[in-house]
Amino acid sequence: MRRLEFAKRFMPTVFALFSGFFVGALFLILTGYDPIRSYAAMLEGVFSRPKYLIQVISKSAPLALTGLSVAFAFKCGLFNIGSEGQYTIGVIVATLLGTKLSLPFGVHFIVIMLAGMIFAGIWGAIVGFLKVKFGINEVVTAIMLNWIALHLHRYVFSFPWLLVKNIDASQEIKETARSAILHGFIATPKGQTLAAKNAFLADILKTDLNFGIFLAIGAAFAIHHLLNSTTKGFELRAMGINQEASRFAGMNIKRNVILSMFISGAISGLAGVIQLTGFGPFRMTNLAAFEGYGLEGIYIALVANCSPIGCIASGLFFSAIKCGSALMQIEVGTPREIIKIITGLIIFFIAIPFAYKLIASKIQKTKKDTINHDE
Amino acid sequence: MIEKEEQILTAPEEKIIAVSMVGIQKSFGNHLALKNVDFNVMQGTIHALLGENGAGKSTLMNILYGLHKQDTGSIFINGEPVAIKNPKVAIEHRIGMVHQHFMLVPTFTVAQNIMLGSELTKWLGVVDFKRANREILKLSCDYGLAIDTRKKIEDMSVGMQQRVEILKALYRGAEILILDEPTAVLTLQEVDELMKILRSLADAGKTIIVITHKLNEIKQVCDYCTIIRRGENILTVQVDAYSEQQLASMMVGRDIALTSEKKPINPKDTIFEVRDLVVDDDRGIRKVDGASFEVRGGEIFGIAGVDGNGQQELVEAITCLRKSKSGSVKMHGKELQNTTILNVIESGIAIIPEDRQRSGLVMKFSVEENMLLKRYKNPAFSNKGKLQKNKISRFANSLIEKLDIRPPNCAQLPVKKLSGGNQQKVVIAREMSSNPDLLIAVQPTRGLDVGAIEYVHKELIRQRDSGKAVLLISLELNEIMGVADKTAVIYNGKIAKILNTKETNEEEIGMLMTGGGNFACAD
Known part of the structure; x- marks a missing residue:
C-alpha cells in the first residue's frame, strides 16, 4: 500500500520525463538525426567515465540550489522569479570578497558564503518588503530586480582595479576563497606523480569537484526540516496554502513574506557563490545576458514538485542532460539545443498530470474488464 | 425493510x-x-x-x-x-442534473451557455443563434422560467443563474x-x-x-x-x-431537538464591550456607524440583521482585521481597537469565522495541523521552535474523539476530505480548546445539516453555561431566537435595539431588521 502511494506520487514525473525524451526523439527523427545514437551518446557522456559523473554531480549543485530557492518560495505561496538576480548578487559578492579579502583557507570561503547569502537574501527581501508594504506583485519587482542585478554586475565589471586587461575577465579569486577541492592539485608535483601512476585518478583530478553538492544537500535537508518540523515552517506552509486563514490564526503574514523571500534569496545567492568559487576560471566574466541558473531553478522546482529533497534529484537530472549533451554533439553531431526542446517538453508534460491520470484510469479499466471476462 | x-x-x-x-x-x-x-x-x-x-x-x-x-x-x-x-x-x-456549483461560462450569454455542447448549426456548421434563442424562449415560457436570454451570466443573480442551469437541462430534453x-x-x-x-x-x-x-x-x-x-x-x-x-x-x-434547551440565564460581569464603533469599508463607505453593546459572562448575545448591514465590518473591526475609524473595543477592560489579531486571540477571544474554508481552515492541511493552527507556539506543542509531533497527535486524537469528528482516525487526513459539518467541528474543536472567555461565532451553522446544527448550538450553550460569553452573529433569525439570551438588531450599521430574546418575537425583530421600529437602545 505504502509502495503504491509512493509510486502514485512519482509516476506523473517519471511519465513526463519519458514523454519528453520520446517526443524529443520524434523531433530528432524529423530533423534527420538518429535518436537512439544521440541518447546513447548522452548517456555515455554521463556514465562512461568517472570524470563525467563527477562533473555532473558537481554542476548539479547550483541548479539544485536555485531549484530549492524557487521551491521554498512556492511552498510559502510566493513565486520567486527573482532567483536569477539573487544568484547574480551571490556572484558579485563572491568576486569582490574573493579577490580583495585575505583570510586563511576555509575561513575565507565561509565568510564569502555568508556574505553572499546575506546580500542575496536582502535582494530577495526587497521583493517581499515591496509586496507587503505597497502590495506590488512579487513577480514584477523580482523581474525588475533581476535586471538591476545584471547591470550592477556590469558596473562592478567596469571597476579598473578588478579587471585583468586583455582577457576580458576579472582577477582570479584567491586560492583560499575557493570551494573547489581538487583544482590545482594536478599541477603540483604530488598531483603529477599520482596522475602518472593511475589513469583513473588522473581523470578524476581534472574535475571541478567542490563542496557545492554537499552544501546543496545540506541546504535541502535544512529547508525540509524547517518546513516540516518547526513552528516557523508551520507558519510558512499555512501561509503558502491559505494566507487568509493564517492571518486569522494570528500569524504575522507581512513578516513571514519578507522572511521567506530572504531565505529564498539567500539560497539563490549560495548558488552564485558556489558557481564562482567552485568552477574554473574562478573569475567574473562579462555577462551579455542572464546566465540562466535562476530561471532554470523554476523548472527544476517544478519537476521536483517543490519538494526540497526532490530538488537535488531534479538538479542532478538536468545537470546530467546538460553535461551529457556535450558529448552527444561531439560524437553524433546532434545539436545540443535539443535538450532545450526536451526540457520544454518535460515541463509541458508535467503541466498536464491530467493526461497521466486519464491513461492510468484507462489501464485500470482494461485490467478490470479482463478480470471480469475471466469470471 | x-x-x-x-x-x-x-x-x-x-x-x-x-x-x-x-x-x-x-x-x-x-x-x-x-x-x-x-x-x-x-x-x-x-x-x-x-x-x-x-x-x-x-x-x-x-x-x-x-x-x-x-x-x-x-x-x-x-x-x-x-x-x-x-x-x-x-x-x-x-436525465439532467443541476449541481450545487454552477457550471456556466460567466462571460457567455444565457443562450450561449444553454446551447454550449449541443449547438444548433446552419449550413457549414455556422451556429444558429436565432433559432436557439427562439427555442430557449419558448422553453422558458412553457415552464414559467422567465429569463432574458441575451444577458451575460456574470451580470445575473445566483437565483437566475440557477434558472439557466435548469433551462440547460430542459433544453437537452431532461x-x-x-x-x-x-x-x-x-x-x-x-x-x-x-x-x-x-x-x-x-x-x-x-x-x-x-x-x-x-x-x-x-x-x-x-x-x-x-x-x-x-x-x-x-x-x-x-x-x-x-x-x-x-x-x-x-x-x-x-x-433531535430542533429548538435548543437551555438552563435559565445566569449573567455575570460584563467582559466585552464595544462603544461607538465606526468602521468604513474598502471604498470608504460607512458600514458600522456608532455601534455600542456589551456582552456579559454566562450569556449568549445575538446580533440579528439582514446581510450587508455592517455585520462583516463589525467582526473585522473587533478582530482587528480592519481598522476602525473611532470608538473602542474592550476585553476585560483592556483596549483592543486597531491592535493585532494576535492581541485579540491572546486576550481570550476565540472566533468561529463566517467562511470556514477561507478563513477558518487551511484546506490542504491535515485535520491535526488545522487543530494546531492557533496553538502551534504553545509550549505544550513546540520546544524551542520545534514541533512536538507526538504531543500534537495525542492532542488532535483526543479532540477528534471528544467531538466525534468523522471519519474516525482522520488526524492525518486533509481537512478538505471531511464533510462540511465535520470541518466545522474541527474549527470548533480548535477554538474551544483554548478555553476562551469570549467566543465570537459568525454564521456558525451555515451550510450544516440539522444534526450538526444541533451540535453547534449545544456547544454555544455549553460555553454560556460555564460562565463564559458568546457573541453570535447570524442571518438566520431562527438561530438567534433559539439560542441567544439577548438580541441586538443591526440595521444600516447601527444597533437598532437590544432586546431580551424571551420578551420579544420574530415579528418585532423582523421589523427592526428592515428598518422599522424606533431607534432606541435598551439597557
Missing part, C-alpha cells in the same frame, strides 16, 4: 416508476459509501433525498448521472435496465431532473420562486429529485422523501404523513 416496501407499494396513484435503483453498492477505498440502497421515484413527483452531510445522497445521484459507477446494483429508467457509463449516457436517457442542494446559495425570496418552478415542472410531468437537508423545504414542496443515513436507505415516506421533527429524527437516527 418491510416498512420500506410497504410504503412504495401503497403509493396512491398508478404512476409509472421513472427511476428505479436496485441494490446499489459503492465504496471509495475502504469506505463503504452506499450499502445496498434501493431508490424508486414516481414519474411527475418531487422526491426529496434527505440525509446528513456525508450520508451518501450525493454519491447516489452521481451514480444516477453517470459521474460515478456503482460497484454492484442496477438502474432502471422507465422500467428499462440501463448502464449509465457517463453523463452523456445519462443525458441520452433524459425528463428527470436532479438538483443538488438547490437552495444552499439562494436568498429566501429566490427559494420561494424555485419552489414554484419545481412545482410547475412536476405538474408538467417532469420527475424531480432534490438532494437536501432542509426540512422546511421538503415539507413545502416535496411529495415523497427518501431518507439516507450512513449509506443506507432507511425509509421512503409520503411527506404529508410526517412532521419536520419526525423527519429530522429519522435522518440522524435519534431524537
Whole structure:
C-alpha cells in the first residue's frame, strides 16, 4: 500500500520525463538525426567515465540550489522569479570578497558564503518588503530586480582595479576563497606523480569537484526540516496554502513574506557563490545576458514538485542532460539545443498530470474488464 | 425493510416508476459509501433525498448521472435496465442534473451557455443563434422560467443563474431532473420562486429529485422523501404523513431537538464591550456607524440583521482585521481597537469565522495541523521552535474523539476530505480548546445539516453555561431566537435595539431588521 502511494506520487514525473525524451526523439527523427545514437551518446557522456559523473554531480549543485530557492518560495505561496538576480548578487559578492579579502583557507570561503547569502537574501527581501508594504506583485519587482542585478554586475565589471586587461575577465579569486577541492592539485608535483601512476585518478583530478553538492544537500535537508518540523515552517506552509486563514490564526503574514523571500534569496545567492568559487576560471566574466541558473531553478522546482529533497534529484537530472549533451554533439553531431526542446517538453508534460491520470484510469479499466471476462 | 416496501407499494396513484435503483453498492477505498440502497421515484413527483452531510445522497445521484459507477446494483429508467457509463449516457436517457456549483461560462450569454455542447448549426456548421434563442424562449415560457436570454451570466443573480442551469437541462430534453442542494446559495425570496418552478415542472410531468437537508423545504414542496443515513436507505415516506421533527429524527437516527434547551440565564460581569464603533469599508463607505453593546459572562448575545448591514465590518473591526475609524473595543477592560489579531486571540477571544474554508481552515492541511493552527507556539506543542509531533497527535486524537469528528482516525487526513459539518467541528474543536472567555461565532451553522446544527448550538450553550460569553452573529433569525439570551438588531450599521430574546418575537425583530421600529437602545 505504502509502495503504491509512493509510486502514485512519482509516476506523473517519471511519465513526463519519458514523454519528453520520446517526443524529443520524434523531433530528432524529423530533423534527420538518429535518436537512439544521440541518447546513447548522452548517456555515455554521463556514465562512461568517472570524470563525467563527477562533473555532473558537481554542476548539479547550483541548479539544485536555485531549484530549492524557487521551491521554498512556492511552498510559502510566493513565486520567486527573482532567483536569477539573487544568484547574480551571490556572484558579485563572491568576486569582490574573493579577490580583495585575505583570510586563511576555509575561513575565507565561509565568510564569502555568508556574505553572499546575506546580500542575496536582502535582494530577495526587497521583493517581499515591496509586496507587503505597497502590495506590488512579487513577480514584477523580482523581474525588475533581476535586471538591476545584471547591470550592477556590469558596473562592478567596469571597476579598473578588478579587471585583468586583455582577457576580458576579472582577477582570479584567491586560492583560499575557493570551494573547489581538487583544482590545482594536478599541477603540483604530488598531483603529477599520482596522475602518472593511475589513469583513473588522473581523470578524476581534472574535475571541478567542490563542496557545492554537499552544501546543496545540506541546504535541502535544512529547508525540509524547517518546513516540516518547526513552528516557523508551520507558519510558512499555512501561509503558502491559505494566507487568509493564517492571518486569522494570528500569524504575522507581512513578516513571514519578507522572511521567506530572504531565505529564498539567500539560497539563490549560495548558488552564485558556489558557481564562482567552485568552477574554473574562478573569475567574473562579462555577462551579455542572464546566465540562466535562476530561471532554470523554476523548472527544476517544478519537476521536483517543490519538494526540497526532490530538488537535488531534479538538479542532478538536468545537470546530467546538460553535461551529457556535450558529448552527444561531439560524437553524433546532434545539436545540443535539443535538450532545450526536451526540457520544454518535460515541463509541458508535467503541466498536464491530467493526461497521466486519464491513461492510468484507462489501464485500470482494461485490467478490470479482463478480470471480469475471466469470471 | 418491510416498512420500506410497504410504503412504495401503497403509493396512491398508478404512476409509472421513472427511476428505479436496485441494490446499489459503492465504496471509495475502504469506505463503504452506499450499502445496498434501493431508490424508486414516481414519474411527475418531487422526491426529496434527505440525509446528513456525508450520508451518501450525493454519491447516489452521481451514480444516477453517470459521474460515478456503482460497484454492484442496477438502474432502471422507465422500467428499462440501463448502464449509465457517463453523463452523456445519462443525458441520452433524459436525465439532467443541476449541481450545487454552477457550471456556466460567466462571460457567455444565457443562450450561449444553454446551447454550449449541443449547438444548433446552419449550413457549414455556422451556429444558429436565432433559432436557439427562439427555442430557449419558448422553453422558458412553457415552464414559467422567465429569463432574458441575451444577458451575460456574470451580470445575473445566483437565483437566475440557477434558472439557466435548469433551462440547460430542459433544453437537452431532461425528463428527470436532479438538483443538488438547490437552495444552499439562494436568498429566501429566490427559494420561494424555485419552489414554484419545481412545482410547475412536476405538474408538467417532469420527475424531480432534490438532494437536501432542509426540512422546511421538503415539507413545502416535496411529495415523497427518501431518507439516507450512513449509506443506507432507511425509509421512503409520503411527506404529508410526517412532521419536520419526525423527519429530522429519522435522518440522524435519534431524537433531535430542533429548538435548543437551555438552563435559565445566569449573567455575570460584563467582559466585552464595544462603544461607538465606526468602521468604513474598502471604498470608504460607512458600514458600522456608532455601534455600542456589551456582552456579559454566562450569556449568549445575538446580533440579528439582514446581510450587508455592517455585520462583516463589525467582526473585522473587533478582530482587528480592519481598522476602525473611532470608538473602542474592550476585553476585560483592556483596549483592543486597531491592535493585532494576535492581541485579540491572546486576550481570550476565540472566533468561529463566517467562511470556514477561507478563513477558518487551511484546506490542504491535515485535520491535526488545522487543530494546531492557533496553538502551534504553545509550549505544550513546540520546544524551542520545534514541533512536538507526538504531543500534537495525542492532542488532535483526543479532540477528534471528544467531538466525534468523522471519519474516525482522520488526524492525518486533509481537512478538505471531511464533510462540511465535520470541518466545522474541527474549527470548533480548535477554538474551544483554548478555553476562551469570549467566543465570537459568525454564521456558525451555515451550510450544516440539522444534526450538526444541533451540535453547534449545544456547544454555544455549553460555553454560556460555564460562565463564559458568546457573541453570535447570524442571518438566520431562527438561530438567534433559539439560542441567544439577548438580541441586538443591526440595521444600516447601527444597533437598532437590544432586546431580551424571551420578551420579544420574530415579528418585532423582523421589523427592526428592515428598518422599522424606533431607534432606541435598551439597557
